[in-house]
Amino acid sequence: VSNKLPKGFIINGVHCGLAKDRKKNDLALFYSQAPCSAAGMFTKNKVKAAPVILSMSVLKKNSSRYRAIVVNSKNANACTGNRGIADAKKMCSLAAKGLGVANTSVFAASTGVIGKYMDMGKISSGISEAAALINRKTVNISKAVNAIMTTDTFPKIVPRTFMIGAKEVKIWGCAKGAGMIHPDMAPPHATLLSFILTDALVSSKAMNRALGEAVKYSFNCVSVDGDTSTNDTCLLLANGLAGNRIIGVSGDDFRIFLKNLMAVTKDLAVMIARDGEGATKLVTIKMRNAKNYDNARAMAAAVATSPLVKTALFGKDANWGRILAACGRSHVAFEPSKTEIRIGNITVARKGLSVRFSESSAKKYLKNKEIEITVNLNCGNYDLDYFTCDLSFDYISINADYRS
Amino acid sequence: VSNKLPKGFIINGVHCGLAKDRKKNDLALFYSQAPCSAAGMFTKNKVKAAPVILSMSVLKKNSSRYRAIVVNSKNANACTGNRGIADAKKMCSLAAKGLGVANTSVFAASTGVIGKYMDMGKISSGISEAAALINRKTVNISKAVNAIMTTDTFPKIVPRTFMIGAKEVKIWGCAKGAGMIHPDMAPPHATLLSFILTDALVSSKAMNRALGEAVKYSFNCVSVDGDTSTNDTCLLLANGLAGNRIIGVSGDDFRIFLKNLMAVTKDLAVMIARDGEGATKLVTIKMRNAKNYDNARAMAAAVATSPLVKTALFGKDANWGRILAACGRSHVAFEPSKTEIRIGNITVARKGLSVRFSESSAKKYLKNKEIEITVNLNCGNYDLDYFTCDLSFDYISINADYRS
Numbered sequence: 001v002s003n004k005l006p007k008g009f010i011i012n013g014v015h016c017g018l019a020k021d022r023k024k025n026d027l028a029l030f031y032s033q034a035p036c037s038a039a040g041m042f043t044k045n046k047v048k049a050a051p052v053i054l055s056m057s058v059l060k061k062n063s064s065r066y067r068a069i070v071v072n073s074k075n076a077n078a079c080t081g082n083r084g085i086a087d088a089k090k091m092c093s094l095a096a097k098g099l100g101v102a103n104t105s106v107f108a109a110s111t112g113v114i115g116k117y118m119d120m121g122k123i124s125s126g127i128s129e130a131a132a133l134i135n136r137k138t139v140n141i142s143k144a145v146n147a148i149m150t151t152d153t154f155p156k157i158v159p160r161t162f163m164i165g166a167k168e169v170k171i172w173g174c175a176k177g178a179g180m181i182h183p184d185m186a187p188p189h190a191t192l193l194s195f196i197l198t199d200a201l202v203s204s205k206a207m208n209r210a211l212g213e214a215v216k217y218s219f220n221c222v223s224v225d226g227d228t229s230t231n232d233t234c235l236l237l238a239n240g241l242a243g244n245r246i247i248g249v250s251g252d253d254f255r256i257f258l259k260n261l262m263a264v265t266k267d268l269a270v271m272i273a274r275d276g277e278g279a280t281k282l283v284t285i286k287m288r289n290a291k292n293y294d295n296a297r298a299m300a301a302a303v304a305t306s307p308l309v310k311t312a313l314f315g316k317d318a319n320w321g322r323i324l325a326a327c328g329r330s331h332v333a334f335e336p337s338k339t340e341i342r343i344g345n346i347t348v349a350r351k352g353l354s355v356r357f358s359e360s361s362a363k364k365y366l367k368n369k370e371i372e373i374t375v376n377l378n379c380g381n382y383d384l385d386y387f388t389c390d391l392s393f394d395y396i397s398i399n400a401d402y403r404s
Numbered sequence: 405v406s407n408k409l410p411k412g413f414i415i416n417g418v419h420c421g422l423a424k425d426r427k428k429n430d431l432a433l434f435y436s437q438a439p440c441s442a443a444g445m446f447t448k449n450k451v452k453a454a455p456v457i458l459s460m461s462v463l464k465k466n467s468s469r470y471r472a473i474v475v476n477s478k479n480a481n482a483c484t485g486n487r488g489i490a491d492a493k494k495m496c497s498l499a500a501k502g503l504g505v506a507n508t509s510v511f512a513a514s515t516g517v518i519g520k521y522m523d524m525g526k527i528s529s530g531i532s533e534a535a536a537l538i539n540r541k542t543v544n545i546s547k548a549v550n551a552i553m554t555t556d557t558f559p560k561i562v563p564r565t566f567m568i569g570a571k572e573v574k575i576w577g578c579a580k581g582a583g584m585i586h587p588d589m590a591p592p593h594a595t596l597l598s599f600i601l602t603d604a605l606v607s608s609k610a611m612n613r614a615l616g617e618a619v620k621y622s623f624n625c626v627s628v629d630g631d632t633s634t635n636d637t638c639l640l641l642a643n644g645l646a647g648n649r650i651i652g653v654s655g656d657d658f659r660i661f662l663k664n665l666m667a668v669t670k671d672l673a674v675m676i677a678r679d680g681e682g683a684t685k686l687v688t689i690k691m692r693n694a695k696n697y698d699n700a701r702a703m704a705a706a707v708a709t710s711p712l713v714k715t716a717l718f719g720k721d722a723n724w725g726r727i728l729a730a731c732g733r734s735h736v737a738f739e740p741s742k743t744e745i746r747i748g749n750i751t752v753a754r755k756g757l758s759v760r761f762s763e764s765s766a767k768k769y770l771k772n773k774e775i776e777i778t779v780n781l782n783c784g785n786y787d788l789d790y791f792t793c794d795l796s797f798d799y800i801s802i803n804a805d806y807r808s
Binding site: 047180305320321330351 | 448449450451452480482483484485517518519520521583584586588629630631632633634709710711712715716718719721723724725726728729730731732733734736737738740741753755756757758795796797799800803804805
């Protein structure tokens with residue numbers, strides 16, 4: 001799939017020793033041969049990891065000279081104080097030196113255990129090795145994406161190609177995340193990591209607006225376990241090498257760019273929910289006829305984070321009372337007596353009340369790997385899809401001893 | 405323990421057939437031979453069960469003529485619309501008739517499956533049977549308390565005896581609740597059910613104030629799974645038969661009454677956390693030096709509802725980074741760099757940073773059935789204890805197929 005990367009981007013990953021398994025990569029570099037504009041969204045968690053703090057300041061200082069992202073797994077570099085900040089800076093400067101670019105043109109991102117200092121010896125040799133590969137123009141998408149995975153069971157990559165005027169433009173996105181997934185990102189402020197590369201020529205303002213919209217309906221609408229990470233980071237780099245006419249904040253070109261960016265981020269968000277720790281099924285919560293985005297999202301999040309709803313879905317139990325109860329505890333004003341709930345195409349509650357339905361059909365439907373739950377509030381005309389997964393025995397196994 | 409009931413109260417429970425297991429009681433009556441004052445706290449969930457709606461209106465209509473509580477398990481009578489309300493009313497009128505008291509002197513409460521209509525035939529014969537026992541003055545505490553249990557593994561009863569002036573006064577409380585436990589109750593507005601009986605003579609205003617305070621630091625500070633029920637109800641009945649001088653809203657008598665009531669509700673809350681569905685340990689989160697109650701509670705609740713924290717505790721893993729990350733996503737302003745975290749007596753983080761500690765000592769400590777986690781925020785002088793439990797494989801087993 002290396003021909004799917006937008007023009008001018010080279011990415012690769014190595015094993016530097018943070019991961020015990022030698023086949024697991026743990027350090028990646030994302031590099032652009034030409035300077036990029038950037039937009040970023042970062043976690044709103046009050047506890048922000050060092051690379052998040054650093055990348056937020058890098059994004060402020062500079063607007064169109066970005067060249068690279070250096071990222072590691074296995075250590076979140078969070079709750080590591082000044083030493084953590086210094087380590088994140090060192091990662092950037094090592095990457096900058098290895099690639100022959102300016103320190104301030106490099107973003108850092110990390111994911112893994114919280115509260116542990118970085119092993120900078122390993123990081124340093126990993127960056128050298130990865131930079132050498134990139135300097136030889138060696139692209140290895142699967143190694144790069146493997147390096148950012150933690151409990152992920154499959155790599156998450158979405159490439160798109162489309163036209164702006166007569167020019168072919170590409171957007172390529174990757175993401176990691178399976179646990180501690182409940183992104184709540186704000187500009188310039190997700191351990192969701194997502195790096196999106198494009199060769200489109202697009203104004204800074206348009207990039208920020210497009211990324212904000214895309215994250216709002218994708219990463220900010222996915223939850224595995226309700227735990228918002230200290231490290232969530234989504235970065236969009238655009239190097240303009242497609243040679244298209246510049247995309248501004250409005251017009252058809254913006255709409256086409258936004259549509260494709262949203263397709264990338266939404267597909268990645270769905271992949272994250274599908275790969276949720278221990279998940280046996282992807283669950284889409286379709287909020288219908290809500291009053292507005294905030295209400296729809298808050299209620300969907302309450303349903304998506306309800307252990308009772310999630311275990312019922314794991315048990316293939318059409319326990320719609322738990323769904324309505326979760327809506328009720330979301331602190332959103334709504335009228336239970338107007339609410340209709342469907343599991344797949346089976347209406348299980350109407351006007352907030354039980355309706356007759358075939359339990360066996362519902363159970364059969366709930367055996368699918370992909371489930372849709374529709375909550376029609378009938379109190380507005382705002383529709384929102386929210387992505388989550390069930391809660392299984394494996395979630396407990398995975399997380400009862402993650403550090404060791 | 406029947407001699408521990410306050411003067412004038414008779415309680416009993418029967419099996420009326422809602423439960424499949426014939427040894428499991430499913431209907432109870434709590435009766436006072438003399439009229440009572442009452443105070444009540446009910447769920448703030450927007451979806452309120454029929455008996456909650458009804459009991460809230462009963463509490464409004466009348467102030468010192470209360471005589472009984474009728475309560476069933478196995479069916480929550482929630483999301484049952486007008487028919488549910490009529491059924492709840494019928495429960496009250498049947499109990500009133502059986503006991504020879506006024507309809508408006510009886511409260512109803514239910515717990516169990518949401519969205520199912522009540523089997524009023526069974527309920528009706530159960531009420532008759534229980535009323536007959538009570539009319540024969542037959543007290544059976546364990547049968548009454550057994551009748552309100554669902555996934556509870558042990559009955560939760562706390563009796564207190566103390567002096568008001570020269571008079572001996574009793575407060576006796578019971579509670580049920582093991583899942584869907586994250587009470588958020590407000591006056592006159594928890595499926596926590598708790599019924600507290602006292603023979604104290606106490607003014608209505610004093611009862612409301614005392615119950616509000618008691619619930620604030622007990623039931624509203626306990627979470628098993630973060631799911632606030634549609635049925636949470638806490639009722640306090642006081643019949644004055646102790647013959648004490650009346651307890652008003654201030655003074656030493658009020659303080660003594662409040663202290664004892666708080667001891668009852670706190671002990672019940674701790675029992676609920678200890679008996680959380682699938683729980684292997686009771687976890688007390690000690691928030692120290694917070695700014696205020698709301699901040700302390702919100703942060704403690706974020707920690708207590710974090711699946712990552714709960715699974716780590718189940719795994720005996722001193723993963724304090726997850727604790728701090730949960731604090732960070734609580735939307736409460738605090739300074740991570742001032743925060744100290746202790747697991748038992750072992751300091752695991754200071755100034756928001758990792759400190760050296762013995763992982764083996766921490767693991768050993770975490771094998772205990774009772775764990776204390778102290779989060780010292782160093783940003784105020786408000787202390788609050790919050791009660792929860794770990795998240796185990798059994799939670800999944802219990803809830804993956806609760807309805808059948």
